[in-house]
Amino acid sequence: MEKQAITIYDVAREAKVSMATVSRVVNGNTNVRGETKKKVEEVIERLGYRPNAVARGLASRKTTTIGVIIPDVTDVYFSELARGIDDVAQMYKYQIILANSDESNAKTELVFESLLGKQVDGILFMGDMLDDNLRAKFAASNVPVVLAGSVDVTGNAASVNIDYISAVAEVTTRLIKAGHQKIAFVSGPIDHSINKDFKLKGYQQALEVAAVPFDESLVITADYDYQSGYQLGKMVQSVHATAAVVVDDEMAAGLLNALTDDGVHVPDDFEIITTNNSHLTVITRPQLSSITQPIYDLGAVAMRMLTKLMNDEKLSMNTMILPHGYVKRETTK
Known part of the structure; x- marks a missing residue:
C-alpha cells in the first residue's frame, strides 16, 4: 500500500x-x-x-526553486558549469529544476515556459543559441534570468563568461607565430552568436593583425560532438590546413583521432588548440593544448548573481568577465 x-x-x-x-x-x-x-x-x-517548498512559498510568492536550462546534459563543459551552479544553489537553500534544451531554440522556448509554469524564482540559461525571440522572452519574464558561460550580443542580459574574442585571438596568434599561415577555425554552427560574433571575430582579428589573409574555406563547421569532429578530419586536410583552433573539446578530440588514423602526426605535422580545457583535454593522447577558463566558477558566479537579482539587489555590473589563460600540452610544439 x-x-x-x-x-x-x-x-x-x-x-x-x-x-x-x-x-x-x-x-x-x-x-x-x-x-x-x-x-x-x-x-x-x-x-x-x-x-513542500512550493507550498511554503505561497505566502511570500517564492518557491526557493530555480530553473536551469542546459543545451546538452552529456556535454562535459555544461555539466561542469552546472556543478558550480548547484553548489552555490545549495548554499543559499535553493533547489534546482534542470531542463535540457537539445540546442534547439524551439525547445528552449518550451522549457522556458514550462519552468515559468512551475513558478521558479529565477532561471539560469546555458547555451550557444540566443536569438531575438528568446531574448525578448527573457526580457519580458517576471523572474530574473542570468546567462552562464553564454553571451548576449546586445549586452542587456545579466551574464558571466570570459572574453571569448581575446581568448581565441591569443591562441590564433600563437599558431601564427609558430609559422602557420593556413589555420582552420573548427566551430559549431556559425549562426550561433557565441561563434559568429565572438570566437570567429577573435580568430579574424588575429589574422588581420598578422596580415594573414582570411580564407573562408578554413572556417569549418559541424555539431558539437566527438563524431562530428572525427568526420571533419578529411575536410581539414582537404583545405591544406596545418593547424586548427577548435571551439569544443569533444570536437577537438574527434579531429585529433581522425588525423591520427589518417597518419597525420600531431603536433609535428598538425597543431591543435581547443578552447574549454575540460577533463577531456588530458584524456586524449596526445593531450590537447587549450584555452583555460574557470568553468566551475562561471556557474558559481552566475548563480550568485541570480540570488542577488531574486532578492532585488542591484548588480555591480551586468556582465561579469572572468579570467582566461592558456595551457600548452602535447598538440602544440
Missing part, C-alpha cells in the same frame, strides 16, 4: 495546535512560545514531516 505523505494538517492535529502555528515554527518565526515550538518540532521529527 502506498504510504501517504505527511501534511502540515497532520502535524497540527497531532501537536494540537493550529496550522498557522506549525507554519510559523517551520519558517523560523520567533513569535511562538518555546514550549509550543518544542512540541511542534518533536511531532515534525516523529512523523517525518518535510515541508
Whole structure:
C-alpha cells in the first residue's frame, strides 16, 4: 500500500495546535512560545514531516526553486558549469529544476515556459543559441534570468563568461607565430552568436593583425560532438590546413583521432588548440593544448548573481568577465 505523505494538517492535529502555528515554527518565526515550538518540532521529527517548498512559498510568492536550462546534459563543459551552479544553489537553500534544451531554440522556448509554469524564482540559461525571440522572452519574464558561460550580443542580459574574442585571438596568434599561415577555425554552427560574433571575430582579428589573409574555406563547421569532429578530419586536410583552433573539446578530440588514423602526426605535422580545457583535454593522447577558463566558477558566479537579482539587489555590473589563460600540452610544439 502506498504510504501517504505527511501534511502540515497532520502535524497540527497531532501537536494540537493550529496550522498557522506549525507554519510559523517551520519558517523560523520567533513569535511562538518555546514550549509550543518544542512540541511542534518533536511531532515534525516523529512523523517525518518535510515541508513542500512550493507550498511554503505561497505566502511570500517564492518557491526557493530555480530553473536551469542546459543545451546538452552529456556535454562535459555544461555539466561542469552546472556543478558550480548547484553548489552555490545549495548554499543559499535553493533547489534546482534542470531542463535540457537539445540546442534547439524551439525547445528552449518550451522549457522556458514550462519552468515559468512551475513558478521558479529565477532561471539560469546555458547555451550557444540566443536569438531575438528568446531574448525578448527573457526580457519580458517576471523572474530574473542570468546567462552562464553564454553571451548576449546586445549586452542587456545579466551574464558571466570570459572574453571569448581575446581568448581565441591569443591562441590564433600563437599558431601564427609558430609559422602557420593556413589555420582552420573548427566551430559549431556559425549562426550561433557565441561563434559568429565572438570566437570567429577573435580568430579574424588575429589574422588581420598578422596580415594573414582570411580564407573562408578554413572556417569549418559541424555539431558539437566527438563524431562530428572525427568526420571533419578529411575536410581539414582537404583545405591544406596545418593547424586548427577548435571551439569544443569533444570536437577537438574527434579531429585529433581522425588525423591520427589518417597518419597525420600531431603536433609535428598538425597543431591543435581547443578552447574549454575540460577533463577531456588530458584524456586524449596526445593531450590537447587549450584555452583555460574557470568553468566551475562561471556557474558559481552566475548563480550568485541570480540570488542577488531574486532578492532585488542591484548588480555591480551586468556582465561579469572572468579570467582566461592558456595551457600548452602535447598538440602544440
